[in-house]
Amino acid sequence: MVPMVSRLRGSDEVYLCGRVMPVSFKDTAAIAGIGLSRLGRHLPESQLELAASAFRQALDDAGLSRDDVDGLSVNFGWPLGLDYDRIAESFGLDIRYVNQTWTHGRFVTMSLQNAAMAVSAGLADVVACVTAASFTRAREILGGPGDMEGYREEGGTHGENPPYGLTAPAGGAALAMRRYMALYGATAEQLATVAITLRSHALLNPNAIQKTPLTLADYLASRLVVAPLRLFDCCLVSDGAAVVLVTSAERARDLKQPPVYISGMQGLRSGRDEFIFAPPGLGINQQGPGRVTPKPRDQDVYAMAGIDRGEIAALYTYDAFTPLVLFVLERFGFAQPGEAAAWIQDGRIALGGELPVNTSGGLHSEAHVSGWNSIVEIVRQLRGQAGPRQIGGAEFLQWATVWGDSVVFRR
Amino acid sequence: MDADAKPLPRITQDNRPFWEACRRHELRLPHCTACERAFWPPSPLCPHCFEPAVEWRRVSGRGTVSSFVVVHQKWFPAFAADIPYNAVQVELEEGPRLTSSLVGIANDEIAVGLAVEVVFDDLSEEITLPRFRPRP
Numbered sequence: 001m002v003p004m005v006s007r008l009r010g011s012d013e014v015y016l017c018g019r020v021m022p023v024s025f026k027d028t029a030a031i032a033g034i035g036l037s038r039l040g041r042h043l044p045e046s047q048l049e050l051a052a053s054a055f056r057q058a059l060d061d062a063g064l065s066r067d068d069v070d071g072l073s074v075n076f077g078w079p080l081g082l083d084y085d086r087i088a089e090s091f092g093l094d095i096r097y098v099n100q101t102w103t104h105g106r107f108v109t110m111s112l113q114n115a116a117m118a119v120s121a122g123l124a125d126v127v128a129c130v131t132a133a134s135f136t137r138a139r140e141i142l143g144g145p146g147d148m149e150g151y152r153e154e155g156g157t158h159g160e161n162p163p164y165g166l167t168a169p170a171g172g173a174a175l176a177m178r179r180y181m182a183l184y185g186a187t188a189e190q191l192a193t194v195a196i197t198l199r200s201h202a203l204l205n206p207n208a209i210q211k212t213p214l215t216l217a218d219y220l221a222s223r224l225v226v227a228p229l230r231l232f233d234c235c236l237v238s239d240g241a242a243v244v245l246v247t248s249a250e251r252a253r254d255l256k257q258p259p260v261y262i263s264g265m266q267g268l269r270s271g272r273d274e275f276i277f278a279p280p281g282l283g284i285n286q287q288g289p290g291r292v293t294p295k296p297r298d299q300d301v302y303a304m305a306g307i308d309r310g311e312i313a314a315l316y317t318y319d320a321f322t323p324l325v326l327f328v329l330e331r332f333g334f335a336q337p338g339e340a341a342a343w344i345q346d347g348r349i350a351l352g353g354e355l356p357v358n359t360s361g362g363l364h365s366e367a368h369v370s371g372w373n374s375i376v377e378i379v380r381q382l383r384g385q386a387g388p389r390q391i392g393g394a395e396f397l398q399w400a401t402v403w404g405d406s407v408v409f410r411r
Numbered sequence: 412m413d414a415d416a417k418p419l420p421r422i423t424q425d426n427r428p429f430w431e432a433c434r435r436h437e438l439r440l441p442h443c444t445a446c447e448r449a450f451w452p453p454s455p456l457c458p459h460c461f462e463p464a465v466e467w468r469r470v471s472g473r474g475t476v477s478s479f480v481v482v483h484q485k486w487f488p489a490f491a492a493d494i495p496y497n498a499v500q501v502e503l504e505e506g507p508r509l510t511s512s513l514v515g516i517a518n519d520e521i522a523v524g525l526a527v528e529v530v531f532d533d534l535s536e537e538i539t540l541p542r543f544r545p546r547p
Binding site: 166170223 | 417418419420421450451452458477478479480481482483484486487488490493495496498500502507508510511512522523524540
């Protein structure tokens with residue numbers, strides 16, 4: 001059966017395998033199940049054990065059985081996470097569609113989008129997005145001598161340059177924040193609001209690793225990691241697993257939970273104006289200088305979902321470092337270029353504010369499950385299962401990253 | 412990778428002319444002979460005008476600090492003794508920005524916009540790293 005077609009622009013149907021298929025994937029796929037292992041630091045469980053826990057929870061949540069899962073999408077394999085083939089053999093799955101990207105946070109969105117497109121194209125019925133991380137055992141890999149990712153970059157779009165001792169991702173985020181401070185006068189006190197807000201969200205989340213409030217004094221007293229970034233500008237180094245089950249919208253409607261629809265998508269951006277940790281125009285690496293306001297093609301996610309940006313009830317982002325929250329707000333036009341540091345003040349990104357950000361605490365204060373913990377939180381929110389963190393009446397929530405990709409979810 | 416040694420540049424077919432020039436204490440960047448612009452990172456095509464007309468030309472070695480950081484955390488044992496050390500991006504007069512480090516200045520005196528010039532640090536017979544120092 002052909003799912004509902006949304007006509008956005010020009011010709012939006014193709015003839016595929018004897019059927020008319022919609023080119024637009026608006027609302028053709030949905031998240032039907034979520035699972036989150038316990039989260040912590042130095043957990044005794046292996047990645048497989050953490051993933052198994054999350055996988056069983058997600059199936060139970062959706063009312064599906066193991067045999068229903070015929071696709072895997074993994075953004076985070078060896079050496080940091082579990083590879084798709086190990087997951088399939090260990091859990092006894094019979095898989096007919098696989099997507100696995102290189103071990104990197106920048107591919108979270110793509111992994112979810114691939115799952116959505118696969119079920120929409122009929123390549124799989126149920127795709128499990130599986131992420132298992134035990135970062136506390138991987139310190140050598142995170143910016144240390146075992147970090148081949150950092151070495152690969154060699155001054156690339158992530159900013160690492162090992163011969164100069166710039167070996168960890170924090171260095172690229174720090175380069176971007178320093179220039180942002182110099183150009184726009186943003187201050188450490190303003191940036192602290194990101195950390196303090198995310199921590200306040202975590203305090204409402206019993207799963208979150210961080211359990212104590214963060215004050216401005218705590219923040220300013222925390223040690224410098226890569227100046228201008230301090231310890232509390234950096235996310236948790238933690239262990240945990242998340243599983244998100246994606247299926248067709250049609251099938252999701254027959255399952256146990258209310259579907260959370262994938263209404264809009266736009267992909268990862270790349271080019272000379274792109275630096276992973278900076279909005280276009282900031283002037284890092286070969287980015288052109290000058291303030292850049294989003295172009296229409298940088299807002300495709302809203303057009304596809306058929307909404308205005310103002311209808312987004314909360315924003316979720318890959319908050320590996322606090323500046324990324326400022327930059328994603330500017331990238332998607334919530335704040336004007338250079339103004340996000342001021343814009344986030346006075347509770348604007350806190351629960352109850354104009355645009356709550358990462359309501360479970362995010363990578364910063366809940367756990368670093370490569371952002372998938374925030375996808376899980378989006379689903380809880382749109383189902384009305386977020387407890388004390390519930391955003392009343394939320395219809396559209398957005399996942400978006402500073403590297404420009406995004407998904408809009410609808411209940 | 413040797414955990415006890417500082418990592419060396421990864422020399423590839425594409426960037427080899429850069430590192431060979433550094434050994435001779437020359438800073439050279441790829442230039443397009445069609446549109447005359449310098450660019451970075453190296454490419455067999457001009458990323459501006461897409462012409463496959465590339466020549467490695469010597470550049471001034473002068474520029475300004477476009478951003479900088481000071482590393483306080485130990486990630487590599489080999490850098491432990493240098494902590495806190497700086498890393499910078501320098502916008503060269505010819506346009507491209509390079510990642511490097513500054514010598515001859517205290518970390519707390521580095522600022523965005525600082526005028527700098529290249530100096531060469533011979534790490535070994537094969538490898539010379541370009542660094543920068545404040546310009547008078």
